[in-house]
Structures are given as structure tokens and as C-alpha cells.
Amino acid sequence: KEKVEITKEQKALTKVIVEAYNRHQIPQDVAKKLLQDQYSVEENFLLLTEMATSQVQVIVEFTKSIPGFLSLDHEDQIALLKGSAVEAMFLRSAQVFSKKMPNGHNGILEERIRKSGISEEFITPMFNFYKSIIGLHMSLEEQALLTAITILTPDRPYVKDHQAVEKLQEPMLDVLRKVCVLQHPQEPQYFARLLGRLTELRTLTHYHAEMLTSWRMNDHKFTPLLCEIWDVQ
Ligand SMILES: Cc1cccc(C)c1Nc1c(-c2c(F)cccc2F)nc2cccc(C)n12
Numbered sequence: 633k634e635k636v637e638i639t640k641e642q643k644a645l646t647k648v649i650v651e652a653y654n655r656h657q658i659p660q661d662v663a664k665k666l667l668q669d670q671y672s673v674e675e676n677f678l679l680l681t682e683m684a685t686s687q688v689q690v691i692v693e694f695t696k697s698i699p700g701f702l703s704l705d706h707e708d709q710i711a712l713l714k715g716s717a718v719e720a721m722f723l724r725s726a727q728v729f730s731k732k733m734p735n736g737h738n739g740i741l742e743e744r745i746r747k748s749g750i751s752e753e754f755i756t757p758m759f760n761f762y763k764s765i766i767g768l769h770m771s772l773e774e775q776a777l778l779t780a781i782t783i784l785t786p787d788r789p790y791v792k793d794h795q796a797v798e799k800l801q802e803p804m805l806d807v808l809r810k811v812c813v814l815q816h817p818q819e820p821q822y823f824a825r826l827l828g829r830l831t832e833l834r835t836l837t838h839y840h841a842e843m844l845t846s847w848r849m850n851d852h853k854f855t856p857l858l859c860e861i862w863d864v865q
Pocket residue numbers: 677680681682683684685687721722725745750840843844854858
């Protein structure tokens with residue numbers, strides 16, 4: 633049985649990523665607002681829009697803290713953020729579901745989302761994904777590293793210097809593989825299962841784009857940041 637050893641550098645890298653992941657949390661007031669008393673469909677949507685906007689801010693700050701990211705070509709930095717924001721948000725909001733809300737409240741957040749004018753065809757895959765992520769019982773290191781790996785995906789549209797992005801992503805994949813072996817010794821395929829979630833995430837990006845279009849058709853207003861990151865109106 634191969635002895636898995638995390639090097640000093642890998643420990644340091646993990647520490648930086650986890651600290652960045654922890655530092656940039658969704659403001660509790662936004663998450664808490666969703667738990668107050670009854671809301672109308674319009675107010676639910678407004679709150680989710682506020683939550684989405686703060687999630688994008690959190691992801692941009694987290695991304696800027698990834699070692700080497702700010703040394704990438706500036707246009708590639710934008711291409712990576714625009715190409716990965718939705719996936720990082722799905723991962724992040726899955727944690728909001730599994731961690732942040734004391735159990736009694738999970739249903740309330742789910743209830744708000746189901747009553748925000750989003751059609752069932754998007755709700756089902758979204759919650760299936762949340763359940764599959766929560767079922768993995770990921771550690772904080774795994775969540776933070778998986779989010780960084782998602783953001784540092786070289787084959788996003790318009791990325792010019794693939795190599796430079798791969799050079800940043802590879803060390804993250806190496807240390808995530810080792811962390812998975814050490815933290816889930818009974819599940820040798822755990823690392824592969826985590827990466828499998830990234831494949832499911834790509835399908836959610838497609839649903840998300842359709843959700844945006846259907847919201848726009850119903851004349852829903854977005855914030856400037858959401859318009860910018862997803863090139864809407
Ligand atoms: C905050 C939130 C949490 C869970 C489900 C949903 C629908 C939301 N809200 C939105 C999301 C979004 C996200 F923020 C995380 C995950 C998946 C997402 F669809 N994206 C957008 C884009 C424009 C407006 C909103 C309201 N919105």
C-alpha cells in the first residue's frame with residue numbers, strides 16, 4: 633500500500649486555499665434574511681438575487697487569493713471567472729445548504745428557492761446536485777481545493793494561455809488527491825467521485841443559462857455584477 637505523504641509545500645498551499653475559502657464567506661445577514669418570515673415570489677427572487685450577488689463577490693475574492701492567479705494574463709483571469717462562476721456558486725451554495733443553516737432551516741431555504749419563480753425543470757437537477765454534494769460529506773480542505781480546481785479549469789472559453797492555468801491547477805489536483813486518500817481511507821475512489829461532481833457541474837451551467845434567460849423573459853432585474861459576470865442585458 634503506497635504511503636501517501638503531504639509535503640511541506642502542499643500543506644502550505646492547502647492552508648492558503650482553506651484560509652481564503654473561510655475568509656470569504658457569504659455575509660450572514662444575507663443568508664439570514666432568507667430565513668425570516670414568509671415572502672412573496674417577488675421578494676424571494678430579490679433575496680436570491682442579493683444572495684447570488686454576494687456569492688459572486690465571495691468567489692471573486694476567493695479567486696484572487698489563489699496563489700498565482702493574479703499573475704495570469706488579465707484577460708485569462710476574466711475568462712476563468714466568467715467561465716467558472718456558476719460552477720463555483722453551485723459548490724458554494726451546496727455548502728450553504730449543508731453547513732450554514734442549522735438543520736431546521738434547510739427546508740426554509742429550499743422552500744424559498746422553490747417559491748421564487750424558477751421552473752421545476754431547473755429546480756430538480758439543482759437539488760439533486762445539492763443532495764449529491766452533501767452526501768459526499770466533504771471536509772473543508774476538500775471543498776476549498778475542489779472550488780479552486782473548478783476555477784482553474786484550463787479549457788474555459790476564451791482562455792489563451794492554457795498551459796499557465798494547468799500549471800496552477802495541477803498542484804491543487806495533486807494535493808486534493810492526497811487529502812482524499814488521507815481523509816477517506818476506506819473510500820479509494822473518493823477522489824474520482826469528487827472529480828465526477830465537476831462533470832455534473834458543467835450540466836448545471838447549461839441549466840443556469842436557461843434560468844437566466846427565462847428570468848429575463850419575465851423581466852426580472854439583476855444587479856450590475858450579475859449582468860457583468862454572465863453577459864446579460
Ligand atoms: C442564490 C441562489 C441559491 C440557490 C438557487 C438560486 C436560484 C439562487 N439564485 C441565483 C443563482 C444561483 C446561485 F447564486 C447559486 C447556485 C445556483 C443559482 F442558480 N444565480 C442567479 C442569477 C440571477 C439571479 C438569481 C436569483 N440567481
